[in-house]
Amino acid sequence: xxLSDGDRSMLQGEQGEAARFAMQIVTAFAEAVGAGxxxxxxxxxxxxCLYHGEVSxxxxxxxVANGGRVRVPTTLNVGSLDLIHPDLVHLPAEExxxxxxxxxxxxxxxxxxxxxxxxxxxxxxxxxGEQIAWGESNAIVFAxxxxxxxxxxxxxxxxxxxxxxxRAPAWGLHLDxxxxxxxxxxLSGFPASQAPTDSLFIAIGLIVGQxxxxxxxxxQGLPTPRDEDQLKALGAAAASTGSVALFHAVGITPxxxxxxxxxxxxxxxxxxxxxxxxxAEALAELSSxxxxxxxxAVCLGxxxxxxxEWDRLLVLLRQARPTRPVPIYVNTGRSVLQQLEEKGxxxxxxxxxxxxxxxxxxxxxxxxxxxxxxxxxxxGKWAHYAPGNIGVRVAFGELEDCVASAAAGRVVRGVA
Amino acid sequence: xxxxxxxxxxxxxxxxMIVLSVPLSFWGGIDAATxxxxxxxxxxxxxxxxxxxxxxxxxRGSSSSSSVLAETIRRGTGPRGIVLAHPDPIxxxxxxxxxxxxxxxxxxxxxxxxxxxxxxxxxxxxxxPEGAEISLINSAx
Numbered sequence: 001x002x003l004s005d006g007d008r009s010m011l012q013g014e015q016g017e018a019a020r021f022a023m024q025i026v027t028a029f030a031e032a033v034g035a036g037x038x039x040x041x042x043x044x045x046x047x048x049c050l051y052h053g054e055v056s057x058x059x060x061x062x063x064v065a066n067g068g069r070v071r072v073p074t075t076l077n078v079g080s081l082d083l084i085h086p087d088l089v090h091l092p093a094e095e096x097x098x099x100x101x102x103x104x105x106x107x108x109x110x111x112x113x114x115x116x117x118x119x120x121x122x123x124x125x126x127x128x129g130e131q132i133a134w135g136e137s138n139a140i141v142f143a144x145x146x147x148x149x150x151x152x153x154x155x156x157x158x159x160x161x162x163x164x165x166x167r168a169p170a171w172g173l174h175l176d177x178x179x180x181x182x183x184x185x186x187l188s189g190f191p192a193s194q195a196p197t198d199s200l201f202i203a204i205g206l207i208v209g210q211x212x213x214x215x216x217x218x219x220q221g222l223p224t225p226r227d228e229d230q231l232k233a234l235g236a237a238a239a240s241t242g243s244v245a246l247f248h249a250v251g252i253t254p255x256x257x258x259x260x261x262x263x264x265x266x267x268x269x270x271x272x273x274x275x276x277x278x279x280a281e282a283l284a285e286l287s288s289x290x291x292x293x294x295x296x297a298v299c300l301g302x303x304x305x306x307x308x309e310w311d312r313l314l315v316l317l318r319q320a321r322p323t324r325p326v327p328i329y330v331n332t333g334r335s336v337l338q339q340l341e342e343k344g345x346x347x348x349x350x351x352x353x354x355x356x357x358x359x360x361x362x363x364x365x366x367x368x369x370x371x372x373x374x375x376x377x378x379x380g381k382w383a384h385y386a387p388g389n390i391g392v393r394v395a396f397g398e399l400e401d402c403v404a405s406a407a408a409g410r411v412v413r414g415v416a
Numbered sequence: 417x418x419x420x421x422x423x424x425x426x427x428x429x430x431x432x433m434i435v436l437s438v439p440l441s442f443w444g445g446i447d448a449a450t451x452x453x454x455x456x457x458x459x460x461x462x463x464x465x466x467x468x469x470x471x472x473x474x475x476r477g478s479s480s481s482s483s484v485l486a487e488t489i490r491r492g493t494g495p496r497g498i499v500l501a502h503p504d505p506i507x508x509x510x511x512x513x514x515x516x517x518x519x520x521x522x523x524x525x526x527x528x529x530x531x532x533x534x535x536x537x538x539x540x541x542x543x544x545p546e547g548a549e550i551s552l553i554n555s556a557x
Binding site for chain 1: 424425439443444445448454455456457474475476480481482483484486487490491502503504505506508509510512513514516517
């Protein structure tokens with residue numbers, strides 16, 4: 001592998017022990033993936049704030065103890081706690097303490113305390129073509145696909161090592177050659193007037209994730225999305241059921257103006273036809289609760305709600321009349337929440353039990369008051385992971401259905 | 417049976433195989449305290465990977481899987497080695513970090529995984545990039 005003088009200097013410990021340790025891991029990883037060299041990155045997003053056990057603290061505190069600092073603007077993904085609303089998370093003290101220590105240790109390295117899984121909808125949004133090292137699967141797929149920035153799927157640890165060294169292995173999605181489409185998903189049998197519903201984008205995401213394997217998917221025939229939040233939901237779903245880090249949507253995403261652009265003149269290795277029946281089946285698998293079933297809560301904001309998603313929700317809340325309301329938990333970034341609070345956006349929501357959650361996510365940690373029962377969500381990612389993580393039954397639906405269900409205290413479908 | 421393999425993280429290991437027919441995400445898929453498979457959508461829900469050679473087509477899903485793999489290695493609830501049909505950089509990072517912090521090695525190799533069966537004893541010999549291989553030690557069936 002070819003290393004620059006700066007890389008070698010770090011590796012030899014001339015720039016401190018933390019930089020040496022981090023560069024050792026970056027180069028070991030580069031060798032494992034067959035990268036011939038490293039490249040400069042301009043940003044990092046770190047998915048190391050979730051406490052997964054002692055290994056999480058052992059790693060970051062070793063960097064802190066050895067004087068580590070990040071060399072590029074670096075945002076932080078969610079942690080296990082809501083530091084803005086500390087009473088929301090019902091963790092025993094022995095779990096709370098290391099989780100907070102972990103979040104603080106990352107700040108000590110110079111990372112921004114953003115604690116959001118949607119850094120691309122904050123001031124730290126990268127630009128088209130920017131080389132970045134990002135962790136968090138939904139952020140990775142959004143940055144690559146919707147923005148056209150360039151990152152591989154960096155896991156915990158290596159993302160932080162890239163931030164501390166300012167370098168990443170030059171391979172895969174960082175390079176033109178690694179971004180070419182490989183498998184075509186062609187929507188077929190949908191009406192010409194097919195509405196761009198959230199559930200359509202999520203279902204396509206689930207199917208693309210399941211069937212792409214390691215290949216880069218190209219999606220043809222999607223209706224024009226209402227906004228980038230629908231592409232965010234598609235990517236998050238694809239990165240939940242599969243390992244998709246980049247998708248091209250023909251005529252929609254920046255590297256796929258045409259089908260030929262998406263495949264860079266080549267041909268797909270396989271074409272997979274996706275029908276309305278496939279979409280219905282994918283959505284049915286997300287829901288284990290029928291219409292009419294009593295609800296415990298509604299969980300929104302996985303990935304973290306953007307300003308635009310909040311605006312849609314707040315309009316719906318003001319239109320509906322809660323009769324037997326259940327709590328609506330909404331995960332969001334602390335910077336978005338602060339903007340909304342400054343605007344007074346939560347005033348006069350009489351009758352609702354709206355609970356904004358910052359810094360973390362309701363499928364990761366003990367936020368929900370009750371877990372025995374059915375929880376409704378509009379998120380494909382939440383519906384996919386929550387049964388395993390926190391043991392709930394899930395009803396999936398459009399945002400409009402979620403609001404109507406929260407108002408009635410039972411699953412309501414078909415509002416939209 | 418011997419099969420050449422490509423090394424993603426070097427080391428040696430020998431144990432009974434757990435062969436998964438579909439990829440598993442360690443995060444959301446494995447309980448690090450016990451090594452139990454907890455992904456409700458996975459056909460091997462409820463099985464334990466502790467002390468095994470874990471064989472699967474590829475990794476899947478969350479980038480937090482590096483931490484969960486490293487934590488299972490630290491606790492001794494993880495696999496002794498991993499054989500994948502397709503490389504997974506996220507699992508590779510977990511193995512690199514477990515070694516860097518605790519000097520515990522969980523080798524990761526790739527090779528075709530057809531014909532490998534749960535319960536059979538497999539040896540991963542992957543100390544050097546060249547000449548790495550997996551070999552079947554004995555067959556349970």
